Amino acid sequence: MHAAIASTIAPKINVAAGMAVCKGLAREATSRIMAVSTVQKLAPGETLFAEGDEALGVYEVVAGMLQLYKLLPDGRRQITGFLGAGQILGLAPEGGHVYSAEAITAVTLCRYKRAGFDRLIDEIPGLARRLLAVASHELRAAQDQMLLLGRKGAAEKVASFLLLMAEQQGHEDEISVPMPRSDIADYLGLTVETVSRTFTKLKLQGLIALPTSNHVQILDRDQLEDFASGQRGSEL
Amino acid sequence: MHAAIASTIAPKINVAAGMAVCKGLAREATSRIMAVSTVQKLAPGETLFAEGDEALGVYEVVAGMLQLYKLLPDGRRQITGFLGAGQILGLAPEGGHVYSAEAITAVTLCRYKRAGFDRLIDEIPGLARRLLAVASHELRAAQDQMLLLGRKGAAEKVASFLLLMAEQQGHEDEISVPMPRSDIADYLGLTVETVSRTFTKLKLQGLIALPTSNHVQILDRDQLEDFASGQRGSEL
């Protein structure tokens, strides 16, 4: 969505300029960054890296969607984020990645190799600040998610999820849901069944429509936002 | 408690050298950073800043403990972290703070004023990288907490919390618990009653002792760690 907005504003933008890490940087800086980058593609379901793997660099999603997750020894899974175009991952170095990353759809991404990129952080003015802003944004998202996981009920969680997807896809009311229910469940701290039932309830309430199971229309955004923020969490 | 431990270990440490943001930086850089810093004190229960307030700078905890939290409109609260000496907060600028910060104990902290500090990020080599490392570390903690909130049961949550406190206090098996049960509950996504019951169960199991309600002894760290990581989550 990030990239999509950028490209409607400036239609014939070149790939490098579309890179989120380069946003706001000088052209000369951009080309130096591109010099340490390589393009990589993943098929749906493919793993980019696993928890504990050495960090080979920083990645930026160019197209498609991937998920980050952590596992407990007995297999319980918590998905910590869904990343779309323009989002950055792999910023947590030293001692390896602290989560696994896996493609949901076909994914194109750009890898900034560790060695060169680290040097550029010191050399390019503004790049470090840019990355700090990225990290701050992720932190903000993480805190919202903690509030959701710790204190919201099932309906509030699902409503929040739908609004997040809508936001990532450019604030449209037509949302594509590229991941299966099991991934949504592991993101929201629920079970597949509860997610499914909650979709059904929101549909019966007239807040959303479900043309197919991977496609949601938001029919009443105001009420959905009230649900998501807990204004009327228990009214099902 | 924390402060007490630190002061017994290194009684005459100088304040500047103790600053976490300066760790690993040249002396000259340290003094320039100190030039934009001011010391601030908070009484227990006092608010440092609230969600939405403009960010006046970056803070570092020198002594004491404070908590960060987010609220839902109906008053439900999620504590996103407890911060002890050496930890940094306020890195999320642009559009104000995304959480509130409140002192649990008496707190001494160091504020790095926004304007000057921002400039130093560009001017001092290594400072930006240092801050990125701080942000990465916070992100890691946030992801662990998401796993806890979304996928762990009450006993696993409480065990994880105790181990976190132990770690923050220098890996001793004697833990001080400076915050009331209600804060622990809001951190773990539980109620006061469940927290209390779980403490009692861990005590009956012989994993911990509770000389007073603010003081925990870890009696069997191995088993507590197994609990925390979900190896034997349901065995109560």
Add this chain to the structure above:
DNA sequence: CGCAAACTTGATGTTGCTCAAGCTAGGTGG
């Protein structure tokens, strides 16, 4: 057209929440 994976729905079970008392410790005033 048939198969498998994903989704939905229903019946039952469990965990942790709610509501309601006691209990305990620390602080205050007599």
Add this chain to the structure above:
DNA sequence: CCACCTAGCTTGAGCAACATCAAGTTTGCG
């Protein structure tokens, strides 16, 4: 110095929300 008072903690009983277990149903693909 002691008795009281209050805030915080603990304990108990009943309940609600969500999980689990078990069928069906739909969908997309070969």
